[in-house]
Amino acid sequence: MEPFDQQRGRVQEDLRGLVAGDVRCDEVFVHLFASDASIYEVRPLGVVRPRSTGDVAACLRYAAEKQIPVHARGAGTGMAGESLGPGLVLDFSKYMRRILSTGPDTVRVQPGVVHERLNSHLRKSGRLFGPNPATSSVTTLGSTIATDGAGSRWLKYGSARDHVQSLQVVLAGGDVMEIGREPLAPGASAADQPRKRALVERVSAVLARHADLVRRKQPTRGINRAGYNLAGVLEPDAGGGGYLDLARLVVGSEGTLAVVTEALLATQPLAKARGALLLVCDSLESAARAVADVLPYGPVLCDLADRRHLSLARENEVRLDVLVPREAEAVLLVELDGDDAAQVEDRMERLADELCAKKRLAIGSRATTDEDEAELFLSLAAMAQPGLYRMKGRSRPVPVVEDMAVPPECLPGFLVRVQNVLKTHQVTGSLFCHAGQGQLHLQPFLDLTSPDEVARMRRLADDLYEQLFEAGGTISSEHGCGLSRTSYLARQYGDLYPVFREIKDAFDPQGILNPGKVVGNDPDLLVRNLRPLMAFPSPTADRAVEEEATGAPALRNLTELQMDWEPAQVADLARQCNGCGKCRTQSPSQRMCPIFRILPAEEASPRAKANLIRGVLAGRLELTSMTGDQFKEVADLCYNCHACRLECPAAVDIPRLMTEGKGAHVAANGLAFSDWVVTHLDLLAALGSIVSPVANRLLGNRQFRWVLERFLGIAQGRKLPRLHSRTFLRRAARRRLTRPCRSEGPKVALFLDTYANYFDPQLAEALVAVLEHHGVGVFVPPDQRQAGTPAVSVGALERVRRLAAHNISILADAVRQGHHVVTTEPAAALTLVREYGYFFDDEDARLVAANTSDATAYLWRMHTSGKLRLDFRRIETTLGYHQPCRLRALEVGAPGENLLRLIPGLKVRRIEEGCSGMAGAFGLKRENYRTSLRVGWGLITRLRDPEIQAGTTECSTCKIQMEQGSTKPTVHPVKLLALAYGLMPEIADLLATSGEELTVT
């Protein structure tokens, strides 16, 4: 047999000649597609990102010829490993993401279109695509169709299959065809398409032969998407006509029958009014019994959360305490809609009365038609996610039996059975039910690093499914069967199961498309291909021995970590990522990864970074890959903004993982010269400030900027701030601020970092003025050096270590003398508070971290403790405020914005357009300039709003970006405070734009 690597090289070369899209078969890249939100991992042979249906057809022809399996993939958020496999992954999410046409009640899309994007497009014309998977902000329509996706609103909208009118598909041999309701009358269907005609004839024959079996085993009532959906597909009429709904059959087939390249979908009108009703119950059983009384009211949604789910949700959402009393054992959440709010309110009132007063199934209720409050109620399912994903210890919620459904009337009894099974196996778990449709999202807590727990998982699934089958339920209601449920399909369907095989053979006789899923014969599939979760051997343990003992891949013995931590800590962080894919969002309502936002490709996602590190630790990737170019290509798609750490439901510290990764690369390969430049900006600024008049003239000269770009890598187009000849440190020395304060009372050690020292000493002056206005003593440690934030971002960790050691020793002394460290640069604050801790975990480092604040946070604290003076003058202007990512990462709220709101006359408009795109020195570099502008474009555009007279932000590099595309100045909040206190009237000149004078009275 051909060695794997050789095969990969050959396949990559062949396919690059056949398709216009991307073809990647290298080890690092394919590893990013080896996992999803399931518990599995299978490394594919290669990844193809088609640009067109032609690309897909070419790829499938090639695959058929070479007998290589093909696995279609959208966002890779499947919980059952549906898109994983050893062949070629067809990733639709990068290029095939166009909404092709929109009609009055239909829309035609490519498979990579993200569900939420489609619905915001349709909302403009008062319509929507009804089925609502909880992963709407990331999941693709191709996958929603392939898994027959549904969501909490199934009661009203059903699942994808109810809305697909026709599909353009590519079959295993590469044939492209449009499929829908195919007429059965002889010669009526596709007379000119022999492959399609043969398919229609063969599938109709199979379904006609087994019509009785299908009727008995696959009732059309109730939610069920396990296996192929054969019910309602063949609709013959008495005269030999009728139709075969091929599209309906392909929906839910998990990419095993055909690859979808376009879809024509029906759309529905948006409801005019809606309301949410929360019913509090004192037992799970009452809540489940109440469902039968809710259904006659025609709810859009009827969900049930148990006590554990509620307490996890409370951890994340304090407002829940007001809504749901602590003694609640369960809540039922009901959504009703209608033509007007009064009618919806009336129905909610009657329902609440029936369940609380008459039937006594609920002990309290709360109803709302307010949009925001309704949204809060309806986000109950998502609220528990962080609590679930951030669980301490080794046990994790495991998605394996999370998709069961029973007829809703059987739910109360079935819930009791579920609890008994869990008790028997001594397993706890969290439960959330779409009770109106009898669906149970149950995630048992298991530690899959232990072989015993893996065996327990299997026994648990066996027993739960046994109970489920007795209750007439289904193993899959919306998530798919994939690797975790396929082996149970035969038990669910009995003699109908072989019919699935006949259908598969009709479409894909060679078994090319996503083989092993839906139709398979591996009884152990549930426990095969488990994602290595890494058992932790002692550092000296023998890997092979350890693996044999635990049955799980052992943690690679990484001895040369770049930062001050243990391999087990790295592994713990990396395995915390469950692959949920939430970090692939481009939703404007979230502030997730700015890089993914503009480059929506898997390698740009935070998840990819965690996968890489886990791959290395688990031995799935060569250790040397960490120092290779492919690793760097992915690592460079992280600029250390910390947004993902804050937004990720599992709080995975991707920036820290990437700092380690980049550090390893630099340790092996050295620092690129352009990176050396950005990590030594303080040195360059120091030199420049000595000859500042000349330097500033040169920085304004196009030819010189060309030279600067060519040789130092600083983008020619980037507006740069002017250098000052008298640095703030020199000014401070003259004012004797460079001696520690001896005074009693509050005192501050001012940490300048590069910008305030060399480029904007006025900012430091403003802070000193404001502090002194409050009687706070100021000390400017004379030996301080830059914080080293850019060095952290590029992985120049030796330099960070040196800078950190130096600054910590100076600042720790200052803290011991009673100073609090304050800086006008949020990025520097984050480096001091958090990133120095990557390298030093000693008393001094902890002291500095605990006693450092961004200047605005320090001043806001003074305000909240009643110590901030409010003798402000009026400033009549409107400012656009941008909150920097690294200030958010300090988790101190928006102190600068809050302070500005205290100034009379000053109007502050918060600009919620995400990251500015500068990310410290990232946006300065030639190779990042365009990306940086694209990331920051929303912010720049909002600043052009005529209502806004100037920008304001705490971060110096965000300021550079805000001024890049606008003639309006951006001014630090501290300077505005100094102006408002009347301490520095000259600051008004900064704000006088377009010849308009600023009024300060």
Ligand SMILES: Cc1cc2nc3c(=O)[nH]c(=O)nc-3n(C[C@H](O)[C@H](O)[C@H](O)COP(=O)(O)OP(=O)(O)OC[C@H]3O[C@@H](n4cnc5c(N)ncnc54)[C@H](O)[C@@H]3O)c2cc1C
């Ligand atoms: C936290 C969480 C909550 C979830 N909630 C829901 C929910 O409420 N409702 C729900 O339905 N699901 C839910 N899911 C499951 C999953 O996200 C959805 O099934 C989703 O639709 C999968 O989308 P994806 O783009 O990530 O698909 P992927 O995982 O990439 O693929 C899913 C399947 O679709 C196939 N596929 C993809 N594109 C094509 C194509 N063009 N042609 C043929 N086959 C294709 C793949 O082969 C695979 O079988 C949830 C998952 C998570 C992690």
Ligand code: SF4
């Ligand atoms: S990094 Fe967080 S959001 Fe992204 S996939 Fe992992 S757990 Fe989900």
Ligand code: SF4
């Ligand atoms: S730190 Fe920022 S750039 Fe890096 S992965 Fe997270 S969100 Fe993306």
